[in-house]
Amino acid sequence: MEIFGVSSQALLSQLMLGLVNGSFYAMLSLGLAVIFGLLNVINFAHGALYMLGAFCAWLGLTYFGLNYWEMLVLAPLIVALFGIVIERTMLRWLYKLDHLYGLLLTFGITLMIEGVFRSIYGVSGQPYSVPDALAGATDLGFMILPNYRAWVVLASLTACFTTWFVIEKTKLGAYLRAGTENPKLVEAFGINVPLMVTLTYGFGVGLAGLAGVLAAPVIQVSPLMGSNLIIVVFAVVVIGGMGSIMGSIVTGLGLGVIEGLTRVFYPQASATVVFIVMAIVLLIRPAGLFGKEK
């Protein structure tokens, strides 16, 4: 079967790959939005911490014999802990200043993390194999679906919707939303806002770490994987606006799919299509698709 001169198998497999990329965009932009909401900091280091998550998985397997499933739990925790240290020792001092300083600080941290990994592992990627339970592919009749890709989409959607549920529907989430609106008032009600801020940052970067572990078997684990991704995620954030959780998820997945389709029909533009979409959105709806300008 052919659609616009492209075989449906090729189209569907690129669409699936687009969804996989899109779920990484969704997880990362979600974390950025949650962090920005409470801390007013754009976390440039998000890409580097995603890379750290992937490297944790690889290091765990190579040096400690910890398998994929163990690292799937451990790596996000390690990354979150690392993030908490960054927040407690450095970011904390910048909240009262212009947003720009938070961006510049995390940019510096990004260069340091990447530089350290690059000086040890070089720029070439380290292969990480798909766990046995998810190896192989399933024939759905109309397409061959690699099991691992299906798992990535499923796992990240679960993570995203859990986050959405916790923030929008639980008491803890209510505190968080209140803290985003007016931290002073929330603190006056006896809620430990600084602790909440620290944990939020830890959670946001933990999500990036989780995305990193999920990504490890799909793309090679390399020190540069984060900075390639973070700029695209920034464009996703500009397109979606950081006001809404659901908005981040939908925008992330949608752009992944658009990118996948571009790879089928006009591969030369696949690297730039997200930025082109961003330019168009800025012309039509400057505040972003789901955004509300302050």
Added chain:
Amino acid sequence: MNKKICYGIFLLALLVAPFVMYPVLLMKLLCFALFACAFNLLLGFTGLLSFGHAAFFGGAAYVTGYAIQTLGLPFEVSIMLGTATAALVGLLMGLLAVRRQGIYFTMITLALAQMFYFVCVQVPQTGGEDGLQGVARGKLLGLLDLSNDFTMYYVVLAIAIGGFALIVRTIHSPFGQVLKAIKENEPRAISLGYDVDKYKLLAFVLSAALAGLAGSTKTTALGLASLTDVEWTMSGLVVLMTLVGGLGTVIGPIVGAVLVIGLENRLSDIGEWLANVTTIEWFRTLGDSASIVIGFIFVVCVLLFRRGIVGEALAFFAKSANRKPA
């Protein structure tokens, strides 16, 4: 009066500098100093953080290289073409970026510059990974042979001083005062009837054009335009130069550019020295890991020296001047 003497001494030092130091390194320093000053016009005096200035610097560098090598255009025309291209790219980027404020502005410039980078990777005219190498300098106005490093140095110096003078003039002009008002209090500038977006856009284009001038001059001085010039790390580097030197100070970015480029140049020597002093062997690899050092300086600057070297010095003098009459 005092200021004039300082500038005079500074100019004299620049005139004799090539007799003391390697002229090619000096030209590189001048180009980056102009680049940082152009960037500071936007961040320090308008309050807009652009993370996409590599696109103007590198874009102009490619256009100038291409104009000289493939089109065979003369030196002056190639530089003007590069600068004009940077201004045009700046206009397009600025039109989109000024539609959002604050942190979104920064993310948009970063994203658009990344798009520009991907375009540079794909089009054949940029020479891909190799870049444009061995760009000839040619003759100035068809008369003065620029292949001599000394002659070229004075031409680069004249360009840098011209650019710097334009920036200083802009800062002190009524236009510059409006930019300052936007930086200090944007809603108020709007309520006073200024079309803030138009002013921002004009500042953005001016800054982009001057960054382009720096990039074009760099291509002819070093004979090289490559992907490093358009990569996002270059945008980060110019932010660092400005931050180290002092945001919103006139000569801060120059100091910052000299320090950062000088440090990059001498990093492996510093690493050797540190390894000898501390007996930690790892320092010997420092020359290959410039990004760790640059990242570290970023973090230290943001946490401890937000005013930068020149900013701290000015604050110190202002403090001691205040103390005297008491």
